[in-house]
Amino acid sequence: MTADAGEIPTGTADDLTAADAAATADVPPELLAHSLRQYLRAWWVQVRTGNSGVLPVVLAMVLVAIVFEIVTPEHAFLRPSNLVYIFGLSTVYMVLAMAETLVLLLGEIDLSVGAVAMMGGVIAFKLVQQPGPDWPWWAAVLAALVGCGIIGALQGTLTARLKIPSFVVTLGGFLLFSGILVVVLGGADGNVDLSSSSANQRVIYNMVQGLLTPVVGWIVLAVVVVAAGAALWLRAGARRRQGLVTPPVGLTAIKIAVVAVVGAAVVAICTINRGSRIISVQGVPWVIPIVLGVLGVWTLVLQRTRFGRYIYAIGGNPEAARRAGVSLAGIRTWSFALCSATAGLGGILLGSFFFGEYSTNTADPGQLVLYSVAAAVIGGVSLFGGRGKAVHGILGGLLIGGIAYGVSLLNLGQLSTPLQYMLPGVVLIGAVLVDVLSRRGSGGVTRV
Amino acid sequence: MTEMNEAPNGTDPSGDGAEPLLRLRGIDKHFGPVQALYGVDLDLYAGQVTGLCGDNGAGKSVLTRCIAGAHQPDHGEIYFGGHQVHIRSTRDASALGIETVYQDLALADNLDIVQNMFLGRERLRRGLLDEDAMEKRAAETLSTLRVTTVRSIRQPVASLSGGQRQAVAVAKAVMWNSKLVLLDEPTAALGVVQTRTVLDLIERLRDRGLAVMVISHNLNDVFEVADRIAVLYLGRMVADGPAAGFDRQSVVEYMTTGASNGRPLEPAGSVS
Numbered sequence: 045m046t047a048d049a050g051e052i053p054t055g056t057a058d059d060l061t062a063a064d065a066a067a068t069a070d071v072p073p074e075l076l077a078h079s080l081r082q083y084l085r086a087w088w089v090q091v092r093t094g095n096s097g098v099l100p101v102v103l104a105m106v107l108v109a110i111v112f113e114i115v116t117p118e119h120a121f122l123r124p125s126n127l128v129y130i131f132g133l134s135t136v137y138m139v140l141a142m143a144e145t146l147v148l149l150l151g152e153i154d155l156s157v158g159a160v161a162m163m164g165g166v167i168a169f170k171l172v173q174q175p176g177p178d179w180p181w182w183a184a185v186l187a188a189l190v191g192c193g194i195i196g197a198l199q200g201t202l203t204a205r206l207k208i209p210s211f212v213v214t215l216g217g218f219l220l221f222s223g224i225l226v227v228v229l230g231g232a233d234g235n236v237d238l239s240s241s242s243a244n245q246r247v248i249y250n251m252v253q254g255l256l257t258p259v260v261g262w263i264v265l266a267v268v269v270v271a272a273g274a275a276l277w278l279r280a281g282a283r284r285r286q287g288l289v290t291p292p293v294g295l296t297a298i299k300i301a302v303v304a305v306v307g308a309a310v311v312a313i314c315t316i317n318r319g320s321r322i323i324s325v326q327g328v329p330w331v332i333p334i335v336l337g338v339l340g341v342w343t344l345v346l347q348r349t350r351f352g353r354y355i356y357a358i359g360g361n362p363e364a365a366r367r368a369g370v371s372l373a374g375i376r377t378w379s380f381a382l383c384s385a386t387a388g389l390g391g392i393l394l395g396s397f398f399f400g401e402y403s404t405n406t407a408d409p410g411q412l413v414l415y416s417v418a419a420a421v422i423g424g425v426s427l428f429g430g431r432g433k434a435v436h437g438i439l440g441g442l443l444i445g446g447i448a449y450g451v452s453l454l455n456l457g458q459l460s461t462p463l464q465y466m467l468p469g470v471v472l473i474g475a476v477l478v479d480v481l482s483r484r485g486s487g488g489v490t491r492v
Numbered sequence: 493m494t495e496m497n498e499a500p501n502g503t504d505p506s507g508d509g510a511e512p513l514l515r516l517r518g519i520d521k522h523f524g525p526v527q528a529l530y531g532v533d534l535d536l537y538a539g540q541v542t543g544l545c546g547d548n549g550a551g552k553s554v555l556t557r558c559i560a561g562a563h564q565p566d567h568g569e570i571y572f573g574g575h576q577v578h579i580r581s582t583r584d585a586s587a588l589g590i591e592t593v594y595q596d597l598a599l600a601d602n603l604d605i606v607q608n609m610f611l612g613r614e615r616l617r618r619g620l621l622d623e624d625a626m627e628k629r630a631a632e633t634l635s636t637l638r639v640t641t642v643r644s645i646r647q648p649v650a651s652l653s654g655g656q657r658q659a660v661a662v663a664k665a666v667m668w669n670s671k672l673v674l675l676d677e678p679t680a681a682l683g684v685v686q687t688r689t690v691l692d693l694i695e696r697l698r699d700r701g702l703a704v705m706v707i708s709h710n711l712n713d714v715f716e717v718a719d720r721i722a723v724l725y726l727g728r729m730v731a732d733g734p735a736a737g738f739d740r741q742s743v744v745e746y747m748t749t750g751a752s753n754g755r756p757l758e759p760a761g762s763v764s
Contacts, residue, residue, distance in 0.1 A: 071651050075644035288627050289646040348620040353603075357611055360600030367598045368612025369583070430602035 080294030100478050101423055101439045104471070108443060112450035121450055125318035128329065131310070132252050134445025135331045136394045140416035141423065141437030141444075142342050143386035146379045148420055149346070149359045151429025152203060152210035154380065156217035157387040158412030160195055162402070163221050164188040164388025165395040166228050169236045169402050172245050181247040188392060189385045195221070196384025197377055204376035222409045229404055238400030245400070251334060252396040255327035258315040264333055265307045273300040331393060335438070338389065342434035355379055359430030390416075411465070418472035419444040426479050440475075444468055511574055513538045513703045514559065514590075514672055519568035521554055528554040531568070532729045534722055536672060541694060541704045543718030543735070545711070547747050550724040552707045556674050559705075560592040561585035573671075591665035592674040597657055601650035605642060606630045608649055609664040633667045634659075637696055641689075655686025662693055672703040679713050691717050711740055725750035 073086030090097075112121040120126055140157050147154040171177045171184035179187070199217050203210040226232055238245040246254075256264065276296055284290040311328055319325030346352035354375045357365040366372055394412075395402045423440025425432025451463045512535035521529040529551050536542050546552045557563040559570070561579040570577050572588050579585050585592070599608050606623070609630045615622040631645055639659045642652065649657060658678055665673050675694070679687045694717045697704050708714050714721060715735065722732040723746040731738070731746045745752040 071643055071647045075646045283624060286624060286628070288624060289644055344620075348623075350614050350616070350621065353607065353611075353614060353621060356603060357600045357607075360602035361598065363596070364598040364600045364608075364611065367582070367594075370612055430600070 074291035074295060075289055077292050077295075080292050080298075083292050083295055098424055098436070098439060100475070101436075101443055104422070105439075105443050105446065108446050108450065112446070112453070116450065116453045117455055121453060123318075124313050124316040125325075126449070126453070127313050128318060130442075130445050130449050131314075132329055132331060132397050133449055134442045135252065135329075135335045136390050136397060136441075137415050137419045137444045137448075138335050138438050138441030139338055139390035139393060140387055140412060141419035141425075141441045142338060142434050143383045143390060144416045144420045145425045145432055145434060145437050146342070146346075146355070146383040146386070147210070148417075148425050148427060149355050149429060149432055150376060150379055151359045151362075152376070152380075153214065153417065153427075154196075154199070154210065154383050154387075155214040155413050155417075156195075156199065156221060157383065157390075157416050158407070158409035159218045159221035159225060160192050160384045161387040161391030161394065161412060162225050162407065162409055163195065163228070163391065164192040164385075165391030165393075165406075166225060166236060166402050167191050167388075168248060168392045169238060169395055169400075170228070172238070172242075172248060173236065174239070174242055174245070178244075181244050185248070185389075185392060188388045192388030192391075193381045193385035196387075197381035199384070200377035200380025201373075203380065204373040210380075218409065218413065225409070226404055229402065232404055235401060235403035237402070238395070240400065248392060248396055249400040250330055250396070252329055252331040252393055253399060254330040255314075255325070256330065256333075257327050258311075261311045261314060261328035264328070265311045268333075268336065269300070269304045269307055272303060276300060331396075334393070338386065339434050339438055342386075346434060351375065351378065356430055359426075387416075414465075414472070415444050415448065415468055416441075418468050418475065421479060422471060422475040427476060428479070443471070447471065510537055510539075512536060512571075513573060515571040516555075516559070517569045517571070519555070519558060519565045519570075521551075521558060521563060521565050528727050529558070529565070530727045532724070532727075534729060534732065536703045536705055537720070538671065538703045539698055539701045540719040541698050541706060541717050542720045542722060543714035544705055544707045544722050544724065545709075545714060545743055545747055546724035549726075550747070551727040552724055553676070555724065556592065556676060556705075556707055559585070559672075560590060560674055562592075586668065586670075589669060589671035590674070591668065591670040591672070593658075593661045593665050593676065593678065595677045595680060597661040599649045599657060599661060602648060604646045604648050605634075605652075605660055606645055608660060609633070609667060611664075613668070629667065630663075633663050636700075637663055637666070637693055639663060639693070653686060654682050655689040658682065658686070658690050659693055662690075662697070666697060666700075666702065670702065672705070673697060675704065675706045677708055678706060679708065679710055687713065711743055714743075715740065723747055 073083050073090055077083035077086050109122060113119055140161060143157055144154060165188070168184045168188035171179040171187055172181055177184075195217070199210075199213050202208050202213045226234075229235060238249045240246050240249045276299065280290050280293075280296045310332065314328040315326050317324045317326045346355065354365060354370045357368070357370060358372060358375055362372060394407060398406050419440035420432065420437050421427055421440065422443055423432075423436030423438070425436050425440075447467050448464065451460065451467055454460065454463075456463060514534075514536040516532060516534040519529050519532040519534075520527075532551070532555060534542075534555070544552055544555070554563060558565045559579070561582040561584050564580060570579060572590075577584075577588060579588070579590070582592075600611065603611065606627045610626045615625050615629075617625070627645060634642070634645065637659070639656070642656055642660075649660065652660065662673070662675070662678070678690050678694070682690060691713060694704055694706060698717075698719075706714065706718065718735045720733065721735045721738050721743060723730050723743060725746060728750065730750045731743075731752070742752040
């Protein structure tokens with residue numbers, strides 16, 4: 045028996061099955077709990093010690109919903125039409141936050157995501173113009189992603205190989221590409237539009253604005269829930285049979301149930317007719333399955349591939365990664381490239397959200413960066429590297445989208461624009477505070 | 493020493509007639525004008541723990557790094573398993589079965605025990621990480637080393653105590669069929685109970701037939717586990733022999749003056 049009695053008061057191997065052992069502050073509760081009851085108890089201990097996971101962002105969403113519902117004129121915030129609008133707007137921030145997450149996990153930051161995203165959007169939109177290049181939509185999207193990826197690889201190379209702080213490199217990139225964007229658009233009042241009458245251009249136009257019919261929406265939901273649920277359930281079962289560490293059965297069931305309920309709520313909201321009795325508008329926007337696809341890809345890459353594992357390792361301890369034979373410069377450069385490519389997709393969605401129109405007024409690249417970093421950090425990605433998941437970008441993006449749209453609903457007159465900046469800023473600082481405090485609670489170290 | 497690929501013959505100081513697993517002969521190493529090692533000889537035996545002692549700046553770390561492949565000696569020969577080898581990188585050392593646990597352990601706090609143990613050598617299945625196989629293998633290794641205090645093999649390393657972290661770092665090193673494990677100050681910064689844990693672990697490595705070299709300032713720990721003791725003084729190997737031939741006083745004298753009882757540069761093996 046080699047008990048480290050000095051460190052763990054209850055630390056004998058026999059105690060592992062005891063309920064108290066599951067309730068320690070520093071070990072994720074799902075690892076030690078054998079029943080749901082133990083899990084909940086251990087989870088509550090963690091929350092009290094500052095490791096609250098996604099709880100703050102979920103609570104903040106509820107709070108934002110209630111407050112805006114009360115203060116908006118005619119209590120309009122929670123109307124289905126507004127909620128669907130928020131979903132659409134949020135998807136842009138979600139994709140940008142997932143992009144930013146790839147770089148934040150390394151302990152770096154990319155301040156150019158907003159400008160690079162708009163570059164990606166403008167590249168794709170320019171390439172499908174009909175008097176013009178007239179590329180097929182998929183080639184244009186691919187070209188935009190590759191173009192943005194190259195931009196990211198350049199910035200990543202400067203950071204990873206020349207050891208210039210990413211803050212400086214990407215701040216420069218932000219200014220540089222914000223300027224280039226104006227040139228590409230053809231001056232300060234230039235713009236590029238998609239025509240919804242061209243079948244080719246309509247595909248990009250419809251990425252956000254297009255709707256699945258309600259029946260298809262429900263079928264997609266059923267397929268997603270059944271596939272994800274079966275995968276989760278079967279994998280947990282297989283691991284349990286092999287005697288590997290598995291969360292309690294009840295927890296797996298609850299996770300699947302939460303996915304099903306949230307999914308059903310989203311589809312139900314989107315299915316309510318938000319048009320008029322004559323022209324009905326109902327159905328799930330295309331963009332929701334698209335964003336779920338992005339979430340699936342980045343979750344798989346981060347959690348189940350060597351590349352993802354090395355990103356976490358570098359964020360946690362670069363020296364350990366280097367000694368393990370990981371190419372730090374290679375992983376960093378690829379992360380910046382993939383971050384920028386993902387941002388490029390976000391930029392295409394942004395243009396699609398604004399009815400296929402890109403101009404210098406579509407969005408402020410600086411504000412986009414602020415929102416995407418804020419969304420990632422609010423969702424639970426650590427600014428200090430090594431902790432966070434793609435799904436955190438989804439949660440944070442929804443909260444930021446809700447706040448941004450809620451502010452614009454208010455009749456504030458002159459106060460409206462300043463509040464658009466101030467509210468997300470306050471929320472960002474609050475989220476960083478939670479991040480810092482939870483690090484302090486865990487002895488000054490980050491964890492996944 | 494005319495043979496090229498055979499280990500030099502010589503009296504075997506271990507006394508049981510065994511061939512040393514690692515044999516260093518005449519290792520010189522300098523960094524610019526600074527000579528760090530002068531003709532160092534050292535034998536490490538399988539199934540034995542060798543304690544490498546020396547004051548700060550005596551060359552312990554440089555010697556360790558020469559064996560681990562992090563430095564290349566300027567002169568001298570290294571024989572491993574009876575054959576001359578050139579260890580040009582840590583990868584070469586790993587291929588021979590030499591693993592090093594540095595003092596800072598090099599664990600990623602945010603990754604769990606399994607992820608740390610397989611960092612850089614992950615197992616894949618259909619292109620994806622094979623978590624199940626890695627978890628099983630890590631659990632086996634930890635249980636053969638009787639590292640039983642960790643609550644879950646999936647807990648992040650950040651949540652482990654110092655002794656547990658050291659145990660994970662050692663387990664990571666021995667998981668790869670290693671034959672020689674170099675431990676740099678394994679008990680520095682550990683409490684009494686945790687130090688005990690780590691010393692027990694070192695004894696278990698010896699019982700498994702591994703050659704172990706422990707670099708330590710702490711003579712209590714050295715006398716506790718070491719079968720042999722080697723002392724470096726200003727880059728020279730001033731004493732090397734069975735631990736029974738030393739007492740605390742003589743080791744301190746070798747460490748601080750390079751001599752004991754007025755006998756400088758004790759030839760290897762003659763201390764009794």
